Amino acid sequence: xxxxxxxxxxxxxxxxxxxxxxxxxxxxxxxxxxxxxxxxxxxxxxxxxxxxxxxxxxxxxxxxxxxxxxxxxxxxxxxxxxxxxxxxxxxxxxxxxxxxxxxxxxxxxxxxxxxxxxxxxxxxxxxxxxxxxxxxxxxxxxxxxxxxxxxxxxxxxxxxxxxxxxx
Amino acid sequence: xxxxxxxxxxxxxxxxxxxxxxxxxxxxxxxxxxxxxxxxxxxxxxxxxxxxxxxxxxxxxxxxxxxxxxxxxxxxxxxxxxxxxxxxxxxxxxxxxxxxxxxxxxxxxxxxxxxxxxxxxxxxxxxxxxxxxxxxxxxxxxxxxxxxxxxxxxxxxxxxxxxxxxxxxxxxxxxxxxxxxxxxxxxxxxxxxxxxxxxxxxxxxxxxxxxxxxxxxxxxxxxxxxxxxxxxxxxxxxxxxxxxxxxxxxxxxxxxxxxxxxxxxxxxxxxxxxxxxxxxxxxxxxxxxxxxxxxxxxxxxxxxxxxxxxxxxxxxxxxxxxxxxxxxxxxxxxxxxxxxxxxxxxxxxxxxxxxxxxxxxxxxxxxxxxxxxxxxxxxxxxxxxxxxxxxxxxxxxxxxxxxxxxxxxxxxxxxxxxxxxxxxxxxxxxxxxxxxxxxxxxxxxxxxxxxxxxxxxxxxxxxxxxxxxxxxxxxxxxxxxxxxxxxxxxxxxxxxxxxxxxxxxxxxxxxxxxxxxxxxxxxxxxxxxxxxxxxxxxxxxxxxxxxxxxxxxxxxxxxxxxxxxxxxxxxxxxxxxxxxxxxxxxxxxxxxxxxxxxxxxxxxxxxxxxxxxxxxxxxxxxxxxxxxxxxxxxxxxxxxxxxxxxxxxxxxxxxx
Amino acid sequence: xxxxxxxxxxxxxxxxxxxxxxxxxxxxxxxxxxxxxxxxxxxxxxxxxxxxxxxxxxxxxxxxxxxxxxxxxxxxxxxxxxxxxxxxxxxxxxxxxxxxxx
Numbered sequence: 001x002x003x004x005x006x007x008x009x010x011x012x013x014x015x016x017x018x019x020x021x022x023x024x025x026x027x028x029x030x031x032x033x034x035x036x037x038x039x040x041x042x043x044x045x046x047x048x049x050x051x052x053x054x055x056x057x058x059x060x061x062x063x064x065x066x067x068x069x070x071x072x073x074x075x076x077x078x079x080x081x082x083x084x085x086x087x088x089x090x091x092x093x094x095x096x097x098x099x100x101x102x103x104x105x106x107x108x109x110x111x112x113x114x115x116x117x118x119x120x121x122x123x124x125x126x127x128x129x130x131x132x133x134x135x136x137x138x139x140x141x142x143x144x145x146x147x148x149x150x151x152x153x154x155x156x157x158x159x160x161x162x163x164x165x166x167x
Numbered sequence: 168x169x170x171x172x173x174x175x176x177x178x179x180x181x182x183x184x185x186x187x188x189x190x191x192x193x194x195x196x197x198x199x200x201x202x203x204x205x206x207x208x209x210x211x212x213x214x215x216x217x218x219x220x221x222x223x224x225x226x227x228x229x230x231x232x233x234x235x236x237x238x239x240x241x242x243x244x245x246x247x248x249x250x251x252x253x254x255x256x257x258x259x260x261x262x263x264x265x266x267x268x269x270x271x272x273x274x275x276x277x278x279x280x281x282x283x284x285x286x287x288x289x290x291x292x293x294x295x296x297x298x299x300x301x302x303x304x305x306x307x308x309x310x311x312x313x314x315x316x317x318x319x320x321x322x323x324x325x326x327x328x329x330x331x332x333x334x335x336x337x338x339x340x341x342x343x344x345x346x347x348x349x350x351x352x353x354x355x356x357x358x359x360x361x362x363x364x365x366x367x368x369x370x371x372x373x374x375x376x377x378x379x380x381x382x383x384x385x386x387x388x389x390x391x392x393x394x395x396x397x398x399x400x401x402x403x404x405x406x407x408x409x410x411x412x413x414x415x416x417x418x419x420x421x422x423x424x425x426x427x428x429x430x431x432x433x434x435x436x437x438x439x440x441x442x443x444x445x446x447x448x449x450x451x452x453x454x455x456x457x458x459x460x461x462x463x464x465x466x467x468x469x470x471x472x473x474x475x476x477x478x479x480x481x482x483x484x485x486x487x488x489x490x491x492x493x494x495x496x497x498x499x500x501x502x503x504x505x506x507x508x509x510x511x512x513x514x515x516x517x518x519x520x521x522x523x524x525x526x527x528x529x530x531x532x533x534x535x536x537x538x539x540x541x542x543x544x545x546x547x548x549x550x551x552x553x554x555x556x557x558x559x560x561x562x563x564x565x566x567x568x569x570x571x572x573x574x575x576x577x578x579x580x581x582x583x584x585x586x587x588x589x590x591x592x593x594x595x596x597x598x599x600x601x602x603x604x605x606x607x608x609x610x611x612x613x614x615x616x617x618x619x620x621x622x623x624x625x626x627x628x629x630x631x632x633x634x635x636x637x638x639x640x641x642x643x644x645x646x647x648x649x650x651x652x653x654x655x656x657x658x659x660x661x662x663x664x665x666x667x668x669x670x671x672x673x674x675x676x677x678x679x680x681x682x683x684x685x686x687x688x689x690x691x692x693x694x695x696x697x698x699x700x701x702x703x704x705x706x707x708x709x710x711x712x713x714x715x716x717x718x719x720x721x722x723x724x725x726x727x728x729x730x731x732x733x734x735x736x737x738x739x740x741x742x743x744x745x746x747x748x749x750x751x752x753x754x755x756x757x758x759x760x761x762x763x764x765x766x767x768x769x770x771x772x773x774x775x776x777x778x779x780x781x782x783x784x785x786x787x788x789x790x791x792x793x794x795x796x797x798x799x800x801x802x803x804x805x806x807x808x809x810x811x812x813x814x815x816x817x818x819x820x821x822x823x
Numbered sequence: 824x825x826x827x828x829x830x831x832x833x834x835x836x837x838x839x840x841x842x843x844x845x846x847x848x849x850x851x852x853x854x855x856x857x858x859x860x861x862x863x864x865x866x867x868x869x870x871x872x873x874x875x876x877x878x879x880x881x882x883x884x885x886x887x888x889x890x891x892x893x894x895x896x897x898x899x900x901x902x903x904x905x906x907x908x909x910x911x912x913x914x915x916x917x918x919x920x921x922x923x924x925x
Contacts, residue, residue, distance in 0.1 A: 008827050012835050019842040019862060028852050028915075035858050038839070042865055049832070049876045054887050058868075061891050066861070066898045073902045074854055077909045084851075085918045091797035091848050094805060099845035102808050103838050109815050110833040113822075128881055136881045137888065148892050155896035162903040794924025796917050801848050808844070 007048060014041040028074050032067060039063040050127040170218045171225075174234040174251040177218070177261070178300050180211040185293035192286025197276075204289035205272045208296055212265040219258055230254050230664065233306050233370065240309075244365060252306035252369065256665045259503060260303040260435055263510050267427045268296050270632035274518050275419040277629035278525060288328060288417070295321035299428050303435065308357045308367040311436070315353070315400065318429045319346050325424060326416040338412040345409040349399015356392030363389065373442045373669040383447060390443055390450035394457075397433025403491065404461045407484045408742055414476040418521030421476060426483050426517050427510035434490040434506050438499045442669035445497070455495020459576075459589040462488030466596035470603075471725075471735045473534050475520050478604050482557070483513055485593055489572050492590055496582060498575035499666050500659040504647065505568035511643045512556035512565055515636035519550035522625045522633065523608060530620065533607040540609040542622045545630045547609050549637040554605050556640040558598035559703040561695050564644030566703075569594060571647060571656075573699050594699050598706025606714035832873035839866035851916050853905050857898070864894050 014037060021034035039062050046055035086092065137145060170176065184207025192200045225232060231254035240247040272292060279288050298321060302314025327339025357367060363385055364372045402410040413425050437444060437454060444451055462485045469481035486509050493502030524531055526543050540547040556565035573594070576587040624630065646658035713721050725732040843866060846859035868887045875883025912919045
């Protein structure tokens with residue numbers, strides 16, 4: 001009965017904690033690991049929201065490929081201790097207030113918006129089926145699908161060109 | 168009617184002469200410049216002569232003859248046409264201006280023969296003729312104003328002809344600026360005319376003022392404002408100060424502009440606007456008072472001056488006063504008559520003085536002359552004739568015109584004893600100082616070194632105009648002679664329609680007071696023994712005694728009334744008073760307030776200040792481009808977050 | 824059944840997004856900044872999925888799909904750029920990338 005709530009609270013805390021860890025970590029590798037934590041907990045939340053396919057994709061692609069890429073790059077560019085420059089004055093003063101204002105303001109109103117709370121997740125929760133999702137993807141969203149595949153191709157080419165050694 | 172249909176030809180001829188000489192004359196020989204300049208004015212005079220012939224063929228209802236050439240300005244209800252008109256007054260003025268102008272052009276070919284800038288002189292002189300003729304032939308106030316301002320401009324150019332001499336350049340400036348003061352009043356007057364009558368065309372105005380009653384206050388204001396322009400242009404009190412200084416210009420200029428024509432423009436204007444003036448008795452009184460006081464005042468200054476041209480200058484101011492006195496007491500015809508005779512004898516006086524100066528090699532101080540009569544006889548005799556004329560000795564032109572003026576002041580419709588007394592006193596002084604001039608210059612022992620100065624008579628192109636003007640100074644006034652023998656003053660009769668067409672209805676039944684029928688002989692005797700003649704002869708006698716019989720007396724008299732003598736010699740210190748009261752404060756204001764304060768402080772301040780602000784803000788904004796990506800990101804996010812917050816706020820407000 | 828209101832998910836999404844913004848401005852390491860972008864994208868994904876559930880539509884999920892794909896492509900190219908940058912400037916601090924200043 002209250003399992004969903006516990007699960008939600010746990011994952012939420014993990015996600016926020018991971019985000020905070022990302023901010024306060026001193027080494028970039030620690031930030032990367034924190035981000036992986038965030039992604040995994042989000043995947044659980046997706047499951048909770050009845051989207052198993054998306055949860056799977058999140059783990060496989062996002063946490064499994066993208067973050068691995070990040071970790072590879074961090075380790076490749078082993079730059080040692082990061083120098084402690086701080087040239088930008090505005091960034092120092094604007095960062096936290098900016099974020100906090102955004103969080104508090106939007107959070108408060110999202111929490112109290114009648115529309116949002118009216119739409120509960122109360123109805124009989126049927127997880128979305130992959131079949132229906134793929135029907136949507138390949139029928140209604142065919143063009144974006146194809147365009148995205150071209151985009152990936154371009155990204156591939158771009159990365160290849162940049163990674164090549166100058167001869 | 169070739170000329171009447173193309174009135175503008177009279178204007179175009181001198182203008183063309185001015186343009187040709189001005190543009191091309193620099194490299195031409197003097198003979199070429201002469202032919203263009205003198206030729207254009209002569210042709211203009213011939214055109215005027217033809218005009219007079221055609222005019223005599225017109226019937227009375229065709230007068231005034233108006234030629235409308237093109238619409239010049241239209242702005243709402245303000246419409247100005249370039250229109251020229253001819254009536255009897257115009258004819259008189261045209262003849263005077265063009266004939267005397269022609270003579271002076273011829274004279275100048277001799278006088279200016281050895282001067283630099285020959286072509287420039289004649290170009291300006293022709294230009295002056297153009298503007299003066301425009302003024303005289305104008306059919307509305309704006310075209311007249313074009314001429315008015317134009318002659319002022321030419322006066323400035325010609326007074327300052329020798330512009331490298333500081334006193335000459337200053338005199339030109341003074342003339343222009345002082346007349347400007349009057350012109351301002353004139354302009355306001357013209358505006359008021361337009362506001363009252365809705366038009367500035369003479370015909371329209373005069374018909375309107377004759378048909379509808381206009382408030383006397385308005386008319387008086389208009390007339391006084393227009394008269395201030397005349398005060399400036401015709402050198403009356405208090406704006407006369409430029410005329411004596413204007414003697415810095417070449418003598419032909421003094422003759423033409425400051426004796427015969429330009430300065431008479433004010434008188435012409437008053438005579439032209441007689442329908443308005445006649446209906447504003449207070450304005451007429453102002454005109455008469457200013458004229459009479461100026462006549463007397465200026466004569467007193469002329470008594471003790473030693474520069475021959477300055478004496479003549481003050482004499483001009485004085486005689487102009489007489490003309491205004493005539494108009495002010497209602498006798499416009501007498502004023503115009505004196506204008507015409509004055510053009511003859513004053514023009515002659517100046518030209519003769521120029522001849523004297525030419526003979527003396529440039530000397531203008533009478534105290535350094537003397538005994539010239541035998542040496543330059545033509546100049547002497549013509550100058551003597553002119554002096555007899557101006558003094559009002561019977562038989563000469565000035566007698567008739569001055570007598571008419573004083574007669575009108577004594578017993579005309581608006582007679583005033585005080586004005587008459589001032590006029591008579593002025594006449595006495597005039598006679599005295601003019602004969603003083605003649606005696607000092609031409610009589611007695613030479614007061615100069617005869618070995619240094621070679622006195623010679625002037626060439627024919629200078630003496631012939633002198634002779635012609637001398638003839639006119641004698642016979643030019645005889646139009647009015649028949650009146651003295653019981654006949655009619657032809658001049659007055661000729662001009663009568665101009666002054667009676669729109670004249671207000673007379674209060675008294677008859678203009679001429681019924682007099683007992685006297686025989687022609689009695690009339691003549693009365694005229695010959697009238698007060699003006701007596702004082703004229705008196706002046707001659709006193710001058711003769713002081714400067715011929717006992718030459719030491721003037722010095723003794725001057726010593727005994729030293730204060731008064733110095734006051735007169737220094738022209739009542741008026742120039743100094745003006746300088747202290749008006750010129751210096753104005754200069755102070757312009758330098759400190761307007762120049763340093765406004766121009767440097769405000770205007771430069773704003774311009775430089777805006778540049779400074781731009782530069783300062785630019786250098787501040789430049790720092791945004793720090794190259795630091797975090798700064799860029801933070802600025803972007805500040806905007807984005809702000810926008811988001813705003814949107815949410817608006818959404819919330821709308822929904823709740 | 825699960826009656827966790829959608830608003831809770833949305834609030835969580837907002838918190839994560841805000842923290843991502845803070846990290847973006849605050850951190851100096853280029854790669855960390857990149858990761859904060861990924862964090863922001865994840866927060867948005869969560870919102871999409873929550874709405875997909877709430878409105879009982881699949882469009883949100885499709886969108887999440889595309890976001891993930893594009894994020895992957897972007898990461899690939901971006902990290903290639905980061906490597907070249909690091910080799911060029913000998914430093915991973917984003918403040919060293921400042922040649923376009925006044």
